[in-house]
Amino acid sequence: xxxxxxxIVVGAGPAGAAAALTLAKAGLSVIVFERGEYPGAKNLFGGxxxxxxxxxxxxxxxxxxxxxxxxxxxxxxxxxxxxxxxxDLSFDAFNKPPFNNSYTALRARFDRWFASKAEExxxxxxxxxxxxxxxxxxxxxxxxxxxxxxxxxxxxxxILAEGAxxxxxxxxxxxxxxNAADYSLGVKEIISLxxxxxxxxxxxxxxxxxxxxxxxxxxxxxxxxxxFIYTNIDTLSVGIACPVSVLKEKxxxxxxxLDAFKLHPAVRKxxxxxxxxxxxAHLIPEGxxxxxxxxxxxxxxxxxxxxxxxxxxxxxxGTNLAMASGVxxxxxxxxxxxxxxxxxxxxxxxxxxxxxxxxxxxxKRYRDVPATLHSSTGLFKEYPEAVMELLERHFTVSGESxxxxxxxxxxxxxxxVSLWRLAADALHLRNLIK
Amino acid sequence: xxxxxxxLETKTLAEKLYLVRFKVDSTSHLAVDDKAxxxxxxxxxxxxxxxxxxxxxxxxxxxxxxYEGCLECGACRVACDANVLVWNNPAGGFxxxxxxx
Ligand SMILES: Cc1cc2nc3c(=O)[nH]c(=O)nc-3n(C[C@H](O)[C@H](O)[C@H](O)COP(=O)(O)OP(=O)(O)OC[C@H]3O[C@@H](n4cnc5c(N)ncnc54)[C@H](O)[C@@H]3O)c2cc1C
Ligand code: SF4
Ligand code: SF4
Numbered sequence: 001x002x003x004x005x006x007x008i009v010v011g012a013g014p015a016g017a018a019a020a021l022t023l024a025k026a027g028l029s030v031i032v033f034e035r036g037e038y039p040g041a042k043n044l045f046g047g048x049x050x051x052x053x054x055x056x057x058x059x060x061x062x063x064x065x066x067x068x069x070x071x072x073x074x075x076x077x078x079x080x081x082x083x084x085x086x087x088d089l090s091f092d093a094f095n096k097p098p099f100n101n102s103y104t105a106l107r108a109r110f111d112r113w114f115a116s117k118a119e120e121x122x123x124x125x126x127x128x129x130x131x132x133x134x135x136x137x138x139x140x141x142x143x144x145x146x147x148x149x150x151x152x153x154x155x156x157x158x159i160l161a162e163g164a165x166x167x168x169x170x171x172x173x174x175x176x177x178x179n180a181a182d183y184s185l186g187v188k189e190i191i192s193l194x195x196x197x198x199x200x201x202x203x204x205x206x207x208x209x210x211x212x213x214x215x216x217x218x219x220x221x222x223x224x225x226x227x228f229i230y231t232n233i234d235t236l237s238v239g240i241a242c243p244v245s246v247l248k249e250k251x252x253x254x255x256x257x258l259d260a261f262k263l264h265p266a267v268r269k270x271x272x273x274x275x276x277x278x279x280x281a282h283l284i285p286e287g288x289x290x291x292x293x294x295x296x297x298x299x300x301x302x303x304x305x306x307x308x309x310x311x312x313x314x315x316x317x318g319t320n321l322a323m324a325s326g327v328x329x330x331x332x333x334x335x336x337x338x339x340x341x342x343x344x345x346x347x348x349x350x351x352x353x354x355x356x357x358x359x360x361x362x363x364k365r366y367r368d369v370p371a372t373l374h375s376s377t378g379l380f381k382e383y384p385e386a387v388m389e390l391l392e393r394h395f396t397v398s399g400e401s402x403x404x405x406x407x408x409x410x411x412x413x414x415x416x417v418s419l420w421r422l423a424a425d426a427l428h429l430r431n432l433i434k
Numbered sequence: 435x436x437x438x439x440x441x442l443e444t445k446t447l448a449e450k451l452y453l454v455r456f457k458v459d460s461t462s463h464l465a466v467d468d469k470a471x472x473x474x475x476x477x478x479x480x481x482x483x484x485x486x487x488x489x490x491x492x493x494x495x496x497x498x499x500x501y502e503g504c505l506e507c508g509a510c511r512v513a514c515d516a517n518v519l520v521w522n523n524p525a526g527g528f529x530x531x532x533x534x535x
Pocket of ligand 2: 466467470471472474475476477478479480497513514515516517518519
C-alpha cells in the first residue's frame with residue numbers, strides 16, 4: 001500500500017516550510033519533499049529576509065534563527081561608467097527591536113533552520129527527494145511520484161512550492177512555459193572580510209547591516225538591471241540581476257558582467273581585501289502581477305516563486321511573500337478538509353486570502369514596474385550620464401562663472417534626452433517607489 | 435601589507451567553480467537536440483549560462499554539455515531559442531550544494 005498524507009508539499013524553501021509548519025500545527029499529516037541534500041542546499045537570494053510573516057509563525061525567531069545582521073542602513077547608488085551619486089540612509093530606530101523586520105541572511109543556513117521548525121511541529125521533511133510528477137486521476141492531483149524506492153505518495157492536496165524554475169507546475173498544465181521577459185537571472189558571490197572591517201567600511205554599529213543597491217549603468221550602458229552588496233556578519237553578498245530577455249538580446253555573459261560590476265570604482269572600494277568563498281546563480285520571477293497565472297488546480301495550490309510572488313519594485317521582496325502564500329495555501333487546505341472539497345472550485349478560498357493580503361495588494365500596486373523598466377531604457381543610460389555630467393560640471397573647480405556653467409548644464413541635459421521623454425518617464429518612474 | 439588594503443582577488447570561472455560544492459551524478463540532467471542546435475542561429479545557451487556549461491564543437495557541429503558545473507539556475511531552459519533543451523532535476527541530493535546560498 002502506498003503511503004497517504006493529508007497534504008504533500010513540494011520544496012522546503014520559505015514557501016514550503018511555512019506551509020508545512022502551518023499544516024502540522026493544525027494537526028494535519030504533512031510530508032515535504034526537498035530535492036537538495038538539505039533544505040537550502042539549492043537556494044540563494046540577495047538578500048534581505050523580511051520577517052513580518054516569520055514573526056507570526058515563530059515569535060522567538062530572533063533568538064534562534066541563523067540571521068546575519070539587522071538592516072538599519074540603506075544605500076542607493078546611481079552609477080555611470082566611472083562615477084557615482086549615492087544616498088546613504090541611516091535609521092537608528094532600526095537598531096532596536098523589531099529591527100524594522102529586516103535581516104540579512106544566508107539561505108543554505110536559514111532554510112535548513114526554518115524547515116527544522118516545521119519538523120518540530122510534526123511535519124515530515126524528506127531531503128534528497130525529487131518529485132518528478134504529480135499523480136493525476138481524471139484531471140485531479142491525487143499525490144506525487146518521488147524519485148526513490150516506494151516513491152508513490154498520495155494526499156488530499158499538493159502544495160507546489162518548487163521555486164522559480166517551475167517544472168512541475170508546467171508539467172501539470174497549471175503554468176504556461178516560462179517566459180524570458182518575466183525572469184531575471186541573479187548571479188552572486190560570497191566574499192569574506194573580517195567582521196570589524198565590514199562594520200568600519202560600511203559605517204555600521206556592531207551587529208547592524210546595510211543594503212547597497214546599484215542602479216543606472218551598473219551593468220553597463222543601456223543594460224536593464226542592477227547590482228547589490230548586502231553585509232552579512234563576516235561576509236558580503238555581492239551580485240547582479242538582469243532580465244533573461246536582455247541577456248539574450250545583447251548576448252551577455254553573466255559571469256563577466258559580475259566581474260565587471262565588482263571592478264566598478266563605486267563597488268570595488270567595498271570589496272578590497274576580500275576573498276571569494278562561493279559563486280551562485282538563480283532565477284527571480286520578476287514579471288509581477290501581470291505575469292501571474294492560475295494559482296490553483298484540482299487538488300493543487302501554487303505558493304511562493306513558482307506562483308510568481310516577487311515584488312519587482314525597489315523592495316525586491318520575495319521571501320516574505322513566499323511565507324505568506326505558503327501559510328494561506330495551508331489554511332485553504334485546512335478549510336477544504338472540513339468540506340471535503342479539494343477541487344479547483346473548493347480551493348478558491350486561497351485566491352480570496354491572497355487578494356485580501358499584502359501579497360496581491362503589493363503586487364497590484366507595482367504592476368506597471370516591469371513594463372516601465374523594460375521600456376524606459378533611458379534609466380540605464382541617458383539619465384545616469386546626464387545627471388553625472390551635470391554634477392561633475394557643477395563641482396569641478398575651474399575659473400568658469402556659475403552662470404555660464406548652468407547654461408552649459410541645461411545644454412547637456414537637453415542633448416541627452418528630450419524634455420517630453422523626460423516628463424513621460426518621470427511619470428512612469430513614480431511607479432517604482434509610490 | 436594589511437590584507438584588507440589589497441584589491442579583491444580575481445578568479446577565473448574555473449577557479450570560482452572550484453569553490454562550489456557539487457555532488458556529481460553519473461548521468462546528465464540536461465540534454466540538447468543536435469538537429470535543432472545546428473539550425474539554431476542565436477545559440478543563447480552558449481553565452482547565457484553563468485558557468486559556461488554549453489560549448490559549440492565546430493568539428494562535430496554540435497553543442498557539448500558539461501553538466502557537472504551546472505548551478506541549476508534554469509536560465510538556459512528559459513533562454514533556449516528552439517525550446518528543445520531538456521532540463522531535469524538532478525537525482526535527489528546530487529548537483530550543486532551551496533554552503534552559504
Ligand atoms: C539573486 C536573488 C536575490 C534576491 N533577493 C531577495 C531579497 O533580498 N529579499 C527577498 O525577500 N527575496 C529575494 N529574492 C527572492 C527570494 O529568494 C524568493 O522569492 C524566495 O526564495 C521564494 O521562496 P520559495 O520557497 O517560493 O522558493 P525557493 O526558495 O526557490 O524554494 C524552492 C524549493 O523547492 C525545491 N524543489 C524544487 N523542485 C523540486 C522537486 N521537483 N522536488 C523536490 N524539491 C524541489 C528546491 O530545491 C527549493 O529548496 C531574491 C532572489 C534571487 C535569485
Ligand atoms: S539555444 Fe537551444 S536550440 Fe539553440 S543551440 Fe542552445 S540548446 Fe540548441
Ligand atoms: S541551469 Fe544555469 S548553470 Fe545550469 S546549465 Fe543552465 S544556465 Fe548553466
